[in-house]
Amino acid sequence: MSHTRAIDALRHLAARQRWRPVEVAFWVATLLPFVLAPAYLTLASQIAITAIFAVSLDLIVGYAGLVSLGHATFFGLGAYTAGLLAKAGWGEPLSGLLLAASVAGCFGWLTGFIVVRVRHLALIMITLGIGLLLYEVANRESWLTGGNDGLQGVVIWKLLGRFDFDLYGTTAYTYALAMLLLVVLMARRLIHSPFGLSLRAIRENERRMSPIGISSRAQLHRIYTIAAAIAGIAGGLLAQTTQFVDLSTLGFQRSADLLVMLALGGTGRLYGGVLGAIVFMIARDRLADVNPQYWYFWIGLLLVCVVLFVPNGILGGLARLKPRDTQ
């Protein structure tokens, strides 16, 4: 049996976190819509926003192993926070986004006390239940939220005081893409940190955590709060780029769609949610053109095929084709 040196072990660990060429290529490719499909920049910005939302869910589902069916709660909270702030007369986008993240993060922290105490079906029901509660509160308090009509009169100021949110979505896509990059950079640091390592350990064997001195509940509470804040950013972005908020931002459908995207793209891989968001949103856009009524049929078919044939999602399937050089 050969002995290894500590320094080699360190190098080996560091090598796993290096940027891969395909990762760089992806970010270059995100600039293509500006050139190739300027007519679709609005769609591209919605995809980028959904990708942020998906990355936030992946942190809890893919990395920490907590399945949530109520993640839209935080998306909607962020959207209404940013929307209401603008409606009240403060339309500065970046500070609005910060407030959206704070409000969603606070609510995530509060509900986290319940969420980290339950697992499996109970967890799914609790997250679903909290989502339904908030939806109906927003529905009922229509003096504040506009109820079914949505929030009207949201006016967003120029981004950085210079860039108007134009009709073509150039500013919107740039803004959303920059935020996606920021969120992915942050998530990337997080998953490679000791905290990220502890989340993977919790996913692998939660009961082994307390015997090594780690409170898994405290760690899960932290990541749930972080994920909620990021979801709030995504919601805030949607409110600001569309200058409109309605109840669907809080809806169960949005939570369910997001979980579908993550399953399609692959969980626990950082870019799985991003890829899932791209595939789902483009498929919805195309399919809704062909057949506006029954397009979920095809999403359903795609979902069944992916889960059957590539259970780790599209990204998981691709990773299997190419043996990883670091392993």
Added chain:
Amino acid sequence: MTAALSARGLHKRFGSLRVAQDITFELPPGARHALIGPNGAGKTTLINLLTGTLRPDAGQVMLDGKVITLLPPEQRVKQGLARTFQINALFPALDPLEAVTLVVCERLGVATNWWRPVPAFHAAVEEAHGILASLGLDAVCHRPTHLLAYGQQRLLELALALATRPRVLLLDEPAAGVPRSDAGALFAALEALSADLTVLFIEHDMDIVFRFATRVIVMLGGRILVAGSPAEIAVDTAVREVYLGSRRHG
């Protein structure tokens, strides 16, 4: 001298089943005590009561004279009480280096750091590598745990516990399932444990008990039947009856 770990009058029942009855014992610092008894005698239950996985209905657990009965398990680990499991309880997709580094990071108080990459914590990674090397696991430290040989997984159980730098170590059948031919590395590791470390281990194999233990505690039906030196236990009539009796029925 204050006992490193002691229990006073521990009681625990599940419904009408008494799994621990008036358990009282002391482990002096540096002790090597074995806990034996037939299946269902309450040995693992006792470990669970000591580590906080179970809360006793009555009685107290003390670590270095401090009452820890109400502390949650992870806090007891921070106070220096570690354990291993009879059935491997590892992190299948993590590799040994990641798993042990995580334990060291927690001990150093940086397991909540979400900003710096793991390799930036040189000291933690080097210490983890050192622990693995001392157990002969350094050659497989980048291999996912689920691909390790069974004996290596048993050693990793020990590595995770040692990485918490315990003062008291509770080993639940450390050699369980390891074929005699492969047990050498494990025995060497047990023999190499620091003399300051206080050890209580559950074991079924009497050869191992007589090899490592300076004192033996025998449990039966949730009670401590008798405790004494290995030589005393070997000739104790009550113990012989328990083991012969269980053999007759088994």
